[in-house]
Amino acid sequence: MSDKKYSLFIPPANIVNKVPNEWTNGEAKEYLEWLLQIHVERVNGLLAYFAENLNDAPEEVLDRIGAKIAKTLQTEEFSCLIDGKPKLTNKGYALAADIGLLVADFILQKYYPVVTWKIVTRPKSDIDFHKPVLTNIGHETFDPIRVSIANAIDILKGHKQSDIWKTTYMYCKEAIEGEH
Numbered sequence: 001m002s003d004k005k006y007s008l009f010i011p012p013a014n015i016v017n018k019v020p021n022e023w024t025n026g027e028a029k030e031y032l033e034w035l036l037q038i039h040v041e042r043v044n045g046l047l048a049y050f051a052e053n054l055n056d057a058p059e060e061v062l063d064r065i066g067a068k069i070a071k072t073l074q075t076e077e078f079s080c081l082i083d084g085k086p087k088l089t090n091k092g093y094a095l096a097a098d099i100g101l102l103v104a105d106f107i108l109q110k111y112y113p114v115v116t117w118k119i120v121t122r123p124k125s126d127i128d129f130h131k132p133v134l135t136n137i138g139h140e141t142f143d144p145i146r147v148s149i150a151n152a153i154d155i156l157k158g159h160k161q162s163d164i165w166k167t168t169y170m171y172c173k174e175a176i177e178g179e180h
Contacts (some may be wrong), residue, residue: 006049006077009042009094017083021129028119028130039101046098058106062166069099069153079156086156093149095175098147100159103169106135107144111136111176138175 010016012034047053050068054061073079078092088096089130107115115136120128126146133141147168154160 004089009097023130032132066162066165096149096152097145100144104144
């Protein structure tokens with residue numbers, strides 16, 4: 001692990017204090033464009049922080065980096081206890097978002113153009129409304145950032161293990177290959 005600080009995941013200023021279901025369609029598009037612009041930098045930062053590279057198969061990379069992330073999430077820089085319950089800090093959220101982007105990159109590298117990014121525009125009650133998701137994961141869409149944050153929280157609670165990002169990638173792979 002690197003001695004440098006982990007950078008925060010801060011969306012564009014005009015939407016940083018809004019929840020996605022309050023965004024306009026234009027703001028949702030702006031967020032997707034921002035995400036596509038910064039995702040390579042974010043993934044490279046994640047890999048550098050953990051002294052990892054992409055020389056191996058996605059499953060192997062995700063297995064190794066997942067173990068490092070699970071351990072790192074236990075530190076006070078990335079999580080804390082609030083009322084006796086583990087919570088991610090802002091850096092913990094950033095770390096979880098970045099591993100989600102790495103999972104997304106692996107999926108897109110293998111399955112683009114079948115799988116692409118899109119913004120969920122309806123129904124407004126959809127958990128991913130106005131958020132970027134990957135399409136054609138079986139019959140579903142997949143929000144790699146939301147899922148990764150949930151996985152990180154579950155690791156802190158002891159409900160998931162460090163292989164969850166590898167498992168998530170393999171699940172998506174099987175869903176795509178089962179459909180196409």
